[in-house]
Amino acid sequence: MLTVASDIEVLARFGRALADPIRCRILLALxxxxxxxxxxxxxxxxxxxxxxxxxxxxxDCGLVLTVPDGRRTxxxxxxxxxxxxxxxxxxxxxxxxxxRTCLAAAEKGCC
Numbered sequence: 001m002l003t004v005a006s007d008i009e010v011l012a013r014f015g016r017a018l019a020d021p022i023r024c025r026i027l028l029a030l031x032x033x034x035x036x037x038x039x040x041x042x043x044x045x046x047x048x049x050x051x052x053x054x055x056x057x058x059x060d061c062g063l064v065l066t067v068p069d070g071r072r073t074x075x076x077x078x079x080x081x082x083x084x085x086x087x088x089x090x091x092x093x094x095x096x097x098x099x100r101t102c103l104a105a106a107e108k109g110c111c
Contacts (some may be wrong), residue, residue, distance in 0.1 A: 001047050005062070008029065012062070013061040013062060014061070015061070016057070016061055017057065017058055017061045017063050018089075019091065020054065020057075020067070022044070022050070022051075022054050023057060023058060025044050025055055026040060026051070026055065026058060027063065027064075027077070027086055028066075028086060029044065030044060030064060030075060030076055030077050031077060031082070031083035031086055031087075034067065034075060034076035035071070035073050035075055035076075036069075036072055036073070036074055036075070036076065037051055037052065037055065040055075040075070045089060055075060055092075061062065062078055062110070063078055064076065064077060064078055065077075065078045065080060
């Protein structure tokens with residue numbers, strides 16, 4: 001049964017997905033177009049096993065969907081608005097001062 005996640009759950013899942021550079025690369029690739037795992041692995045220069053683990057995380061977070069296509073499975077963003085959200089986040093981050101870092105980065109492991 002599908003349920004609607006709370007705003008906090010949605011943001012936490014999105015944050016979990018974006019916490020890994022490979023998952024970010026996958027999301028950006030899927031923003032451009034749906035893709036098959038083998039093609040994604042080649043384009044991102046990572047092993048299929050590693051890609052599979054990251055795709056599972058993105059599926060669990062509700063950000064990507066699988067679409068059966070004959071004997072193959074294609075991946076795509078779960079909602080086209082995610083692509084726009086990724087673009088908006090990139091634009092917002094680009095606007096941040098590049099010579100500043102989080103003061104708690106070393107002690108809390110953030111930033």
